[in-house]
Amino acid sequence: MQIVIDRQSKVPLYRQIVDRVRELILSGALPEGFRLPPERRLAEALGINRSTVLTAYRELKGQGLVDSHVGRGTSVRAPAAPAASDGGTTGLPWRQLFCERALRVQEPVVRDLLELTERRDVISLAVGLPAPELLPLELLREIFVRLVEDVGPPMLLHCPTEGHTPLRETLSRWLATRGMRCSPAEVLVLSGSQQGLDLVVRALVDPGDVVVVEEPTYVGMLPVLRGAQARVVGVPVDEDGMRTDLLATVLEHQRPKLIYTLPTFQNPSGAEMALRRRRELLELAARHRVPVLEDDPYSELRYDGSPVPSLKALDRNGQVIYLSTVSKLLFPGLRLGLLVAPRPVVRQLALLKQGSDLHASSVGQLLLDRFLSDGHYEPYLRRLRVAYSQRRDAMDAALEAGKAMGVRWKRPRGGFYYWCRLPDGVERSRLLAAASDVGVAFLPGEACFFEPPEQAYLRLNFSYPSPTQIRDGVGRLLEAVRRSIRVEHRPPAEAVGMPPVV
Numbered sequence: 001m002q003i004v005i006d007r008q009s010k011v012p013l014y015r016q017i018v019d020r021v022r023e024l025i026l027s028g029a030l031p032e033g034f035r036l037p038p039e040r041r042l043a044e045a046l047g048i049n050r051s052t053v054l055t056a057y058r059e060l061k062g063q064g065l066v067d068s069h070v071g072r073g074t075s076v077r078a079p080a081a082p083a084a085s086d087g088g089t090t091g092l093p094w095r096q097l098f099c100e101r102a103l104r105v106q107e108p109v110v111r112d113l114l115e116l117t118e119r120r121d122v123i124s125l126a127v128g129l130p131a132p133e134l135l136p137l138e139l140l141r142e143i144f145v146r147l148v149e150d151v152g153p154p155m156l157l158h159c160p161t162e163g164h165t166p167l168r169e170t171l172s173r174w175l176a177t178r179g180m181r182c183s184p185a186e187v188l189v190l191s192g193s194q195q196g197l198d199l200v201v202r203a204l205v206d207p208g209d210v211v212v213v214e215e216p217t218y219v220g221m222l223p224v225l226r227g228a229q230a231r232v233v234g235v236p237v238d239e240d241g242m243r244t245d246l247l248a249t250v251l252e253h254q255r256p257k258l259i260y261t262l263p264t265f266q267n268p269s270g271a272e273m274a275l276r277r278r279r280e281l282l283e284l285a286a287r288h289r290v291p292v293l294e295d296d297p298y299s300e301l302r303y304d305g306s307p308v309p310s311l312k313a314l315d316r317n318g319q320v321i322y323l324s325t326v327s328k329l330l331f332p333g334l335r336l337g338l339l340v341a342p343r344p345v346v347r348q349l350a351l352l353k354q355g356s357d358l359h360a361s362s363v364g365q366l367l368l369d370r371f372l373s374d375g376h377y378e379p380y381l382r383r384l385r386v387a388y389s390q391r392r393d394a395m396d397a398a399l400e401a402g403k404a405m406g407v408r409w410k411r412p413r414g415g416f417y418y419w420c421r422l423p424d425g426v427e428r429s430r431l432l433a434a435a436s437d438v439g440v441a442f443l444p445g446e447a448c449f450f451e452p453p454e455q456a457y458l459r460l461n462f463s464y465p466s467p468t469q470i471r472d473g474v475g476r477l478l479e480a481v482r483r484s485i486r487v488e489h490r491p492p493a494e495a496v497g498m499p500p501v502v
């Protein structure tokens with residue numbers, strides 16, 4: 001199997017490997033069952049990092065081209081038999097018919113994880129969901145019944161693409177209380193904020209355009225950017241948010257079409273961008289005339305400290321597109337998000353949205369409008385903050401046992417996540433297998449980077465599991481970490497105070 005990589009190319013190294021191996025498989029040069037070289041060997045042969053090969057193999061697996069099993073390596077998969085769901089009557093080889101753009105958006109890590117999360121014996125610290133038992137189901141039922149009585153069948157008809165007008169008015173009033181002055185016409189109601197990411201990228205980014213993202217960044221933005229064939233440039237995040245000194249250098253050398261940032265309780269790192277950095281970012285973006293996409297699902301969930309104004313609240317040039325969601329506070333299944341932008345942007349995005357779903361769910365919008373305008377939101381939010389800050393503290397206490405092994409983290413002031421740096425010597429593929437053995441799921445840090453990082457990280461969610469599950473889950477996780485540290489780096493179990501987990 002011959003692979004030549006071009007270090008000067010703008011195409012990431014792992015992508016070059018994926019493209020070449022895919023070409024060899026589809027041309028028949030690599031037959032079914034052919035064993036790809038072990039990751040370590042290929043990495044050595046190409047003089048690159050092993051995690052780059054790992055990422056490439058994962059993507060090939062996600063594209064359905066190879067299979068991999070712990071202990072048996074990675075081999076070329078048989079072409080899918082034409083099953084009924086694959087178009088069995090015509091027997092078309094669907095996988096091979098998917099265009100390059102579609103195949104770029106496979107995310108095997110996340111898919112594997114969600115599979116693991118469905119197992120009843122697994123404690124999930126992986127997904128970013130609110131706690132189901134804290135959701136105001138009874139209240140929503142009452143609001144729903146009242147809507148049926150007051151509004152009747154029209155509540156189930158279509159509404160404008162930009163959103164139900166009274167909800168846009170309510171949202172614009174609510175945004176003003178957060179320092180964001182905007183008219184209802186500048187608010188676009190979305191089917192979840194993920195749709196906002198897709199629409200903004202579709203509206204602004206042509207193939208080959210540069211997009212600046214934080215490193216690490218929200219895992220769900222990466223497939224959107226891959227699908228758009230964007231050139232992604234990462235700017236590291238530290239505990240004060242995006243490094244604006246490094247952003248300044250990027251902006252001097254590149255002309256990005258978009259800067260994507262999560263300034264408040266960043267997913268995954270939990271970082272909160274300092275006010276000074278927010279001002280610097282806006283100043284840089286204004287000087288270089290680059291739009292900023294501010295993704296803000298978590299700022300309402302603050303457990304310590306005082307609120308810092310959003311970029312949108314600080315924006316004096318109309319260059320920030322603000323995005324938020326009800327998924328982290330209320331029901332993610334309602335699929336409702338909101339976007340705030342200057343009118344021409346809202347108009348263009350609404351046209352694109354029309355082509356994909358006409359409008360967000362009318363029923364959901366009516367429910368949300370009543371929930372907000374009947375004054376339920378603030379008391380509910382106060383209860384959430386108390387419950388989630390207790391869970392955050394439970395996770396902090398449980399992680400203490402990992403310190404002796406070299407696990408490092410910073411306690412987040414808000415949001416849903418702990419971002420942990422793992423000790424040297426952790427074998428990432430072994431960690432996933434060990435976590436599955438002990439029954440715990442987490443998000444591997446590399447899923448949050450466009451280019452795989454040298455250092456191993458993981459993201460842990462504390463909103464969804466109960467405090468007891470947090471304690472058990474973190475205990476299991478630390479055991480998995482201990483097992484996946486290469487023998488020469490591994491401390492004995494007693495030294496890290498771990499009970500055996502079976």
Ligand SMILES: Cc1ncc(COP(=O)(O)O)c(C=O)c1O
Nearest residue numbers: 128192193194218267325327337
């Ligand atoms: C930063 C960020 N952006 C967007 C989303 C998508 O959320 P929604 O459910 O509103 O589509 C999430 C969900 O995890 C998120 O964390």
